[in-house]
Amino acid sequence: MNAPWSILGIGMTADVSAIRKAYAERLKAMDVDGDVEGFAQLRQARDHALRIARKMAAVPDAGNEGDVAEDGAEAEADGEDAAFGPAAEAPLRWTYAAPELRGEWSGGDLAARPGEPDQSAMLGRMAWAAAAAREGVSGAGIPLTTIDPFTAPFLPGNHAADEALGLRPGESPAERLSILLDPEGPSAGEPLTEAEVRQAMRALRKILDDAAQAQITRAQQIEDWLAEVLARGWPRSAPLLEDANTAFGWEREWAAHDARPGVAFLGARLRGYRFQQNVLQPGHRYHKAWNELIRPGKASLLRFLSGPSQGDVEALLRGVRKNFPELETHFAADRVASWERGSPVKVGLFILLGLVLAAVLMLAGNPSRDGASLERDTWSAMQTAVPEAFGEGHDSSWLWDKQPELAGLLNAQTRNLLENGAERPAVVAKVVEIVRGRSFLNGRELAGNDLDTAMRLRLAQLRAAQAQSDAACIRLRNTGVLGAAIAVPDAIRAEERRFAAHLADTGKLGKPQDHGERSAMVPGDLIDQVVGATRLSRDAVKEAMSGKGDAGTGCAVTIALLERTLAWDGENRREILMTL
Structure with a gap:
């Protein structure tokens, strides 16, 4: 060898x-x-x-x-230093000669038509394979499948669900990824939403599959293009870097002197992103220091009583500034400045004087303000939004303590909205939308009463959307987003707040996980109940469950199936609920 x-x-x-x-x-x-x-x-x-x-x-x-x-x-x-000399035996024919056409051949002229263009060689034409093949209906049951656990089409191939997720007919994964990460797009300054992350991951996985199956030259073209798109799309591309790095082995190239600029840039960013994900874990040494520095506003004068140590904060700041300078944008400038002034223990007299002065100003009803800074506006908006999402008795401090990752996300969204000129009601509505979505996505992964509560709230939301329009109902079914313009009964809002607070208190309101494709078989008896409740023909119900038909029929079948499944004690109850 x-x-x-x-x-x-x-x-x-x-x-x-x-x-x-x-x-x-x-x-x-x-x-x-x-x-x-x-x-x-x-x-x-x-x-x-x-x-x-x-x-x-x-x-x-x-x-x-x-x-x-x-x-x-x-x-x-x-490519080897082989010795050159006459071959022991001459080849039968020259290596680079045309192939011999064996057998009997006509002596007439041969004609050839020009071939079709190689579509596989064009990155923008990579085919977007369907997530699941369409299946017919047979026997006593209907196969119930979702392409993605975060959407709720009843059968594979639901084009309405794909459109709601931002996909367009004929659009390639490369085009979808470029649009999502466009540095000049309308959302360029904001992180990807959870729905956009799912879109981007779908597109990335298809692109990586194409690269793995392509010839070496084509695979290299895809790799170079992807590195450039991810680099230009930073920081929105952060959730995609790990998968791309694993596929192409970029980590081996980062430290090389001849590393490609795009790969070197992504390597530095990914190391920072990994540190950020690690420091968010409660067991990390600098977890408390990180949570302290990302809170808006100035540090408390009594921070030494319950906050992180001065040494941990200073070490975190030094490490971030030296190794991951881009991460400092997550810190609140006022709070960093407060900590950089030194330990309050060393200036106890000044602290005491400040406390006395603050008490006097509060009693006088004339608090000192130096203008409405963005940090203060963010803090104030969060103080309004958190009770609206979780109920009275809950504030930002409670959320930071129970769910720091969610608190950081809501704080960042609030800051971005205010910075772009959004009004307070729009900020509150966005916070409620995020919390409502997480309550549903995480709640349906639980068992017992939590699962039933999540799905009963989903049923009530679908009915509220149906009261406005069938289109709003279908949009909620496919995207999980209930628009701010849709009014929800007060009793339902109270239950939503209670359930969200319960999930946060028990640590179950973290970032939703992608559990892959889900499927379940709907028993024939349950199908008969849906037919009876909607008074539609069996064929119409089948068509609606396949994602076809008009919005009114689809909405009615969705609500009837969810309602009857909640009351169902038969087989596949949990599996069916987890696909809805």
Whole structure:
């Protein structure tokens, strides 16, 4: 076995996938930092083997094993210091000659028509494969499937759901990803919403699949394009970096002196993003310091009593400024300035004087204000929005203590909206929308009373949307978003607040997880109940469950199925609810 095959540990092959797999296995077993020369040889062997594979694949007469072996050996000799000399036996024909056409052939002229353009070579034309094949209805049940756990189409292929998620007929994954990460788009300054993250991940996975199956030149084009799009789309592209890095192995290139600029940039950003995700975990050393610095407003004069230590805050600031300077934008400037003035213990007399002065000003009813800064406006808006979302008796401090990740998200959304000129009611409505969405998505993953409560609230929301219009009902069914213009009965709002507060208190209102495709079989008896409740024909119900038909029928079937399933004690109850 000759190099590069001996280095890769495989025999000579034209299978690009086998070469990549062998390279990946050798790379996993290698200490890259301790064996730099070996890593360089492994990469050269991979590149050399891929060049040989391309030449082997280009030989027209694939059935002639002697020709393929000869061509591969000659291609291999191109990159090796092989001794040149006369061959022991002359080849039957020249390696690069045209293929021999065996058998009887007409002596007439051969005509050929120009081929069609290779659509696979155009990045913008990558096909968007359907998430699931459409299935018919047979037997006593209807297969109930959702493409994504965060949407609720009743059967695969629901175009209304795809449109609600931002997909357009004929739009490629590359086009969708470019639109979502456009640095000049209307939402360029804001992080991706949870719905946009799901769209972007769908598109990214399809692009990565195309790259894995493409030839080496095409795969390199996709990789370079994706690196540029993710770099230009930072920081909105942050949730996508881990998957892209895993697929292309960019982490091996970050520290190289000849690293591509886009990959080097993404490497620095991803290291910062990883640190941010780690520091958000309660067990991290600087978790309390991070939560302290991202709170709006100035630090408390008595922060040394219950807050993080001065040393931890200073260490966090030094580390962020040295290694991840982009993360400092998450910190509140007023609070950082307060901590940088030093420990309040060292200036106890001034603290005492400040407390006395503050008490006097409060008693006088004339609090000192230096203008409505953005941080103060954000804090004030959050103080209004949190009780509206969770009920009276809950404020920002409670939310920071129970669900710091959600508090940070709501604080960032509030700040962005205010900075862009939004009014207080719009900010409150956005906070309520996010909390309502998380309550539903996380609640339906639970069991017992929590699951039933989440789905009863969903049913009430669908009915409220139906009262406005069938289109609003379908929009809620497909996206999970209940518009601010839709009025919800007071009793339902009170129950929404109570349920959201319960989930937050028990730590169950974190970031929703993508659990993949869900499916369930709806029993025939339950289908009969839906038919009876809607007074529609069985064919009309089947059509509505397939995502077809008009909005009125689809809304009626959705509500009837959810209502009857909540009262259902038979098989597949939980599975059906988790798809709705």
